[in-house]
Amino acid sequence: MGTRRIWAGLAVLASTLGALPAHASLYWNHGVRSGTPSVCFVGDALTSRPARVQQVLEYIRDFERAANIRINYLGTCPAPTVQSNGDDWHGGDIRVVLPGTSVPFTGMVPGDGCPMFLDANGVYTGKNNGWGSWSNPPDELTLNRACRYNLKLGDDADANGVPWRDHTLHEFGHALGLYHEHERNDVDFAVCSASGFGGGRSSGHLTPYDRYSVMHYQFSSCGIDGNYGHAGLSAWDQLALHILYPEPVRVAELVGRTVIRTTEPLNLTSAWGSRGATLSVAASGFSWTLSGISYSSSSGLSTWLGAGTYPLQFSHADFLGRTYSYSGTVKVLTPADYAKQVVTPVATRTPLL
Structure with a gap:
């Protein structure tokens, strides 16, 4: 085992092995x-376990419905290429191993030069001998390219023999950048006080603590199904993924009416905040301008305006430094004009809706 591989093993031990075994909206701080x-699926999974493969693909479409994520399904993982240093290079971003296929589900992860589960001397530690599931985080794709798989997904099933939907979503949630919800330092102990509930994770809180998150472990004594249920992504799971994976054209989303009367205030607010995001973590640099004049640097805007049309600009950044903007118009009408231009036309069309 060369020096480079030994140091790679040390890096993995330091950064992942404490978190890898399966034993959100909590960002993992791993990109x-x-x-x-x-x-892709390693080995002969497509022929030996076709129903399970299709089930996994059906489950993970939930991510596509929640955020700007489009799964590129490769089928069977391609054969590795050998690099000049003799290490394997495996294609596929998320390479999944299932039990009962041609690839061993336990033991040392296959792949010449694979650094996972090695000690400082490059010797396998035995920490992948169990049947639990795990996934690498996003930023370890390059580090673990020599490994045949980087997501291990078991078949834990419900009473009817159906593998839990939320177990699959949990592991793929790790692969997309979310960490264990129950390990937050701000968990609600009024909800649960069982062993293992609560932890030291003090950063990356994209939403308040969420007992319904698929990234939560199961605590049966507290009535928490966690990753052993079929409920699917919670509302805050979906929000966290929406924040992590925005549309290519990043729009600053807002909530509120932009056509109002002169007798009422203009009230607009960040849609992320309205959906429950912890904005002190998720976003910063809010700016609201009307007709080129700054009106607010917070997540909301509340002001009184005279009759007229006002160009609106709303912008902010997210916690990863990406910027978002929105350009629109605020129209302020007298009560008489509002009735003529808004109330009457809407009332006329209501019977048609």
Whole structure:
């Protein structure tokens, strides 16, 4: 085992092995993937376990419905190429191993030069001998290219023999950048006080603590199904993914009416905040301008305006430094004009709706 591989093993031990075994909206602080991550299954999974493969693909479409994520399905993971240093290079961003296929589900992860689960001397530690599931985070794709798989997904099933939807979403959630919800330092102990509930994760809180997150472990004594349920992504899971994986044209989303009367204030607010995001973590640099004049640097805008049309600009950044903007118009009408231009036309069309 060469020196480079030994140091690679040390890096993995330091950064991942404490978190890898399966034993959101909590960001893992390990980056995000492309919005088009490629997914493949190692070995003969497509022929030996076709129903399970299709089930996994059906489950992970939930991510596509929640955010700007489009899974690039490769089928069987391509054969590795050998690099000049003799290490394997495996294609596929998320390479999934299932039990009961041609690839061993336990033991040392296959792949010449694979650094996972090695000690400082490059010797396998035995920490992948269990049947639990795990996934690498996004920023370890390059580090673990020599490994045949980087997501291990078991078949834990419900009473009817159906593998839990939320178990699959949990592991792929890790692959997309989310961490264990129950390990937050701000968990609600009024909800649960069981062993293992709560932890030291003090950063990356994109939303308030969420007992319904698929990234939560199961705490049966507290009535928390966590990753052993079929409920799917919670509302805050979906919001966190929406924040992590925005549309290519990043729009500053807002909530509120932009056509109002002179007798009422203009009230607009960040849609992320309205959906429940922890804006002190998720976003910064808010700016609201009307007709080129700054009106607010917070997540909301509330002001009184005279009759007229006002160009609106709203912008902010997210916690990863990406910027978002919106350009629109605010129209302020007298009560008489509002009735004529808004109330009457809407009332006329209501019977047709």
